[in-house]
Amino acid sequence: MPRLRIQVQGVVQGVGFRPFVFRLATELGLGGWVQNRPEGIRIEVQGAGFGQEEFLRRLRVEAPRAAVIHDLVCDSLPESADGAHFRILPSESEGDRRPSIPADLALCPECEQEIQDPGSRRFRYPFTNCTACGPRYSIIASLPYDRSRTAMAEFPLCPDCRAEFEDPLDRRFHAQPMACPRCGPKLVYCGPEGGPGSETEAALAAALDLLKRGGILALKGLGGFQLLVDARSQTAVQRLRDRKGRAEKPFAVMFPDPEFLEAACVVDAIALAALRGPAAPILLVPRREGSPVALAVAPDNPDLGAFLPYTPLHRLLLEGFGGPLVCTSGNRSEEPMAIGGAEALARLGDIADGFLGHDRPVLRPLDDSVGRMEGGALHLLRRARGFAPLPLPMAGPSVLALGGHMKATVTLLAGDQAVVSQHLGDLDSAQGLALLERTVADLLAFLEAAPERLACDLHPDYGSTRVAEALACRMGLPLLRVQHHHAHVAAVMAEHGLRGPVLGLAWDGSGWGTDGTVWGGEALEVDGTGFRRPGHLRPFPLPGGERAVREPRRAALGLCLACLGKPGPAAAAFNPEELAVLCRATERGVNTPMCSSAGRLFDAVASLAGIRSGAGFEGQAAMALEFQARRGRSAGGSYPIPLKEGQADLAPLLEALLDDLRLGADLPAMAFRFHAALADLALAFAEAAGREWVVLSGGCFQNALLSELCQERLASRGFQVFRPARFPANDGALSLGQAWVASRISMEH
Ligand code: ZN
Ligand code: ZN
Numbered sequence: 006m007p008r009l010r011i012q013v014q015g016v017v018q019g020v021g022f023r024p025f026v027f028r029l030a031t032e033l034g035l036g037g038w039v040q041n042r043p044e045g046i047r048i049e050v051q052g053a054g055f056g057q058e059e060f061l062r063r064l065r066v067e068a069p070r071a072a073v074i075h076d077l078v079c080d081s082l083p084e085s086a087d088g089a090h091f092r093i094l095p096s097e098s099e100g101d102r103r104p105s106i107p108a109d110l111a112l113c114p115e116c117e118q119e120i121q122d123p124g125s126r127r128f129r130y131p132f133t134n135c136t137a138c139g140p141r142y143s144i145i146a147s148l149p150y151d152r153s154r155t156a157m158a159e160f161p162l163c164p165d166c167r168a169e170f171e172d173p174l175d176r177r178f179h180a181q182p183m184a185c186p187r188c189g190p191k192l193v194y195c196g197p198e199g200g201p202g203s204e205t206e207a208a209l210a211a212a213l214d215l216l217k218r219g220g221i222l223a224l225k226g227l228g229g230f231q232l233l234v235d236a237r238s239q240t241a242v243q244r245l246r247d248r249k250g251r252a253e254k255p256f257a258v259m260f261p262d263p264e265f266l267e268a269a270c271v272v273d274a275i276a277l278a279a280l281r282g283p284a285a286p287i288l289l290v291p292r293r294e295g296s297p298v299a300l301a302v303a304p305d306n307p308d309l310g311a312f313l314p315y316t317p318l319h320r321l322l323l324e325g326f327g328g329p330l331v332c333t334s335g336n337r338s339e340e341p342m343a344i345g346g347a348e349a350l351a352r353l354g355d356i357a358d359g360f361l362g363h364d365r366p367v368l369r370p371l372d373d374s375v376g377r378m379e380g381g382a383l384h385l386l387r388r389a390r391g392f393a394p395l396p397l398p399m400a401g402p403s404v405l406a407l408g409g410h411m412k413a414t415v416t417l418l419a420g421d422q423a424v425v426s427q428h429l430g431d432l433d434s435a436q437g438l439a440l441l442e443r444t445v446a447d448l449l450a451f452l453e454a455a456p457e458r459l460a461c462d463l464h465p466d467y468g469s470t471r472v473a474e475a476l477a478c479r480m481g482l483p484l485l486r487v488q489h490h491h492a493h494v495a496a497v498m499a500e501h502g503l504r505g506p507v508l509g510l511a512w513d514g515s516g517w518g519t520d521g522t523v524w525g526g527e528a529l530e531v532d533g534t535g536f537r538r539p540g541h542l543r544p545f546p547l548p549g550g551e552r553a554v555r556e557p558r559r560a561a562l563g564l565c566l567a568c569l570g571k572p573g574p575a576a577a578a579f580n581p582e583e584l585a586v587l588c589r590a591t592e593r594g595v596n597t598p599m600c601s602s603a604g605r606l607f608d609a610v611a612s613l614a615g616i617r618s619g620a621g622f623e624g625q626a627a628m629a630l631e632f633q634a635r636r637g638r639s640a641g642g643s644y645p646i647p648l649k650e651g652q653a654d655l656a657p658l659l660e661a662l663l664d665d666l667r668l669g670a671d672l673p674a675m676a677f678r679f680h681a682a683l684a685d686l687a688l689a690f691a692e693a694a695g696r697e698w699v700v701l702s703g704g705c706f707q708n709a710l711l712s713e714l715c716q717e718r719l720a721s722r723g724f725q726v727f728r729p730a731r732f733p734a735n736d737g738a739l740s741l742g743q744a745w746v747a748s749r750i751s752m753e754h
């Protein structure tokens with residue numbers, strides 16, 4: 006019987022793949038070896054024919070749950086004399102290594118069982134983990150991934166743990182962050198004033214007592230501090246909103262177990278599998294009628310951001326609490342999460358009523374990932390824990406891209422892979438900018454990369470642009486400024502490995518256009534290196550510029566002034582003095598940029614339809630319009646948006662909407678017609694461009710209904726539609742798009 010050589014590629018390092026192969030081969034009585042190599046895992050096996058077949062079958066079926074096999078190639082070799090025993094060879098790490106940084110993994114079923122077993126030495130131990138689960142990226146100081154270079158370096162293994170660590174047949178074989186109550190981190194609880202507190206079980210009990218009394222708990226989680234409060238208590242949730250300065254933006258809710266979650270939300274088997282999987286993201290799912298979750302958790306929102314305990318500590322807390330808990334990042338509005346104990350006390354002291362911490366350092370902030378299931382596939386809206394920084398294969402010269410200003414990320418393209426950082430938040434604060442710079446330094450060190458060029462947005466005032474300019478100066482590298490919507494389209498091309506040319510529909514709130522106006526309703530033809538702009542929404546004025554983001558009535562006024570020549574029904578949202586000032590400013594073009602933004606068009610329509618005139622957070626009015634439209638689907642119909650020489654004329658849309666309003670039409674029906682009108686427009690842009698491939702990108706496509714309608718309409722006419730899934734449609738993917746563009750352009754130094 007010949008020997009088999011098996012080459013496995015994908016996410017196979019840092020997930021317990023080698024010990025799994027070892028156990029499988031040993032069980033089947035096969036000889037040979039397994040080895041970590043730069044390109045993946047190499048296996049050679051020999052033995053009885055049945056054993057080899059069985060080995061191949063079980064290799065796929067029983068692979069560790071966090072492993073993702075992209076490619077498995079087999080070929081035959083002559084039998085060798087390396088004996089009957091199976092071995093794990095030392096990793097091969099030659100010069101051209103492409104280290105991969107493993108992502109954090111949610112509590113696995115075996116460890117979950119272990120902490121519930123009174124006979125286990127890890128009974129109720131909150132830092133239990135194994136090769137299939139536990140912290141990774143959040144605790145890595147440097148590569149290669151090894152305990153001595155992680156936050157676990159200060160916890161030497163006890164003899165029992167050491168024996169497990171060294172036993173190839175144990176599921177903790179080489180589990181770098183493994184620990185037990187004897188040698189691992191310990192829980193500590195203290196009140197808001199700090200000082201010495203209770204430890205271990207007493208700490209957990211104190212935290213649970215606080216939560217049961219409706220208090221706000223700051224919890225040192227996997228990637229930084231989180232704020233927890235009883236999700237069933239309207240007053241407790243409202244207190245958290247008041248103290249955190251977060252008026253209406255939805256909070257995520259962690260449920261004790263899948264049964265509890267299913268009782269409160271509508272989830273199918275595929276969604277449940279994602280929730281319970283190794284990444285365990287927050288999923289936006291419909292909330293059930295009569296769910297016990299307080300309305301203040303997600304006001305005026307039919308969906309709930311739901312997730313399950315993903316660390317043993319969360320598991321123990323939720324089990325002890327026995328009900329759903331709001332679980333949100335421990336920060337003030339849009340600042341990054343606090344990760345250090347002293348820092349948390351200082352920053353969260355007047356928000357939290359108590360702190361549950363531990364002595365394992367968190368080395369970098371890592372938010373929870375957020376996604377939504379659409380058509381059976383996970384579409385990420387925020388990519389962080391569990392997904393970042395897993396690489397995307399991409400060839401090209403090494404590029405460092407600094408991304409946008411909101412939902413910032415950094416991308417480093419090196420060694421045929423693009424590594425996109427975790428979601429870093431907004432760059433308005435000094436902490437946000439510092440985190441961006443630290444993340445750049447981290448990625449450069451991890452990948453030992455020396456980028457040849459830098460990329461950033463065209464916007465001169467983005468925090469990331471200023472950081473990129475300083476870096477370009479310091480490193481003596483050329484800096485490419487990539488237009489915002491070009492980068493949006495390019496990010497999807499990178500994700501799907503498209504070369505182009507494609508027609509990209511990049512619809513979002515705003516991005517700096519090459520003509521100095523605000524873009525956001527664009528039809529761009531993108532090949533690799535450049536783009537053309539064959540179409541866009543007809544520009545309308547935005548009185549007050551950026552202030553319009555939080556005041557949809559301003560977009561409504563601008564749209565009416567542009568299309569009707571007068572304020573019309575938009576006037577009703579202002580007092581006469583305000584209105585006069587804004588009309589005059591618009592006439593003279595004072596602080597009133599022109600915009601072709603689809604996001605602002607959503608705001609304008611929502612405001613005119615009377616949904617709301619203010620917005621507590623960007624996109625709130627647009628979301629409310631989407632929720633209405635979901636209910637108006639059966640009404641059907643659409644509004645006209647004719648395309649004239651590439652410009653989408655918004656006047657007929659506005660007039661039809663105002664007619665409906667005068668006739669007292671149903672709000673959900675009007676909202677649906679508006680969504681349908683944009684899908685018709687997507688098709689009109691595509692037919693005018695005549696490209697077979699159409700990319701949908703930009704923050705507006707976080708709207709599931711809009712995405713679905715556009716996809717349907719385009720596919721029905723034979724267009725092939727590409728949407729973002731593994732990376733967000735919003736500005737979180739800009740750095741990836743910038744890296745893709747910069748790697749394809751030939752640059753003169
Ligand atoms: Zn485990
Ligand atoms: Zn131990």
Ligand code: FE
Nearest residue numbers: 513516704736
């Ligand atoms: Fe954008």
